[in-house]
Amino acid sequence: MLVTLPPDYRPSENEEFMNPLQQEYFRQKLLRWRHDLLREAGDTLASLSEGGIAEADLTDRASVETDRALELRTRDRARKLIAKIDQALERLENGTYGYCEESGEPIGLRRLEARPIATLSIEAQERHERMERVHRDD
Incomplete structure (x- = not known):
């Protein structure tokens, strides 16, 4: 069923829980979040593939290595989060989301x-x- 959300829609306690509007609201929220995480991962991949570390100074080189390691850990957490978002989207499809x-x-x-x-x-x-x-x- 295709549901169109009003532009200023926010779920309310005054409506039936997980009605079609609320389901669509959370589906869109999850899809936006997933899209943002994937875009950030693409940006990270692009920056990491730009080449090796060109820093001549050992301290600068170590700093760049540390930054890259931190970025990769962040991306790994994002990868796990994307899997959880996918599971939430599945729950929306099978009617168990929100419970x-x-x-x-x-x-x-x-x-x-x-x-x-x-x-x-x-x-x-x-x-x-x-x-x-x-x-x-x-």
Whole structure:
């Protein structure tokens, strides 16, 4: 079903959760985010493929190497984020987007607005983090 969003549309608590407008809003938000990450990755690839390190000074050379390593770690995180965005887009397609994987309850618009790839409600996320802390201390 093709849904056209009004230009100033923002999801509201006053409407049915994950109605077609909200679904399209989050789909567009996720696609924009994915597009931006891919564009940044392309820019990184272009800058890295410009050639070797031409710095003569050892300190400058080390600085450039460190910057490149940091950029590659950032790109790796972006790659993982793109995979999560793709999973969120899949959940939109199969009708499970916006619902907690643990409880099946709505995650909430404010949380989805802040973290569109969220799979857990705030309560479930807090439980998960508490369990991680408990088991990390072992």
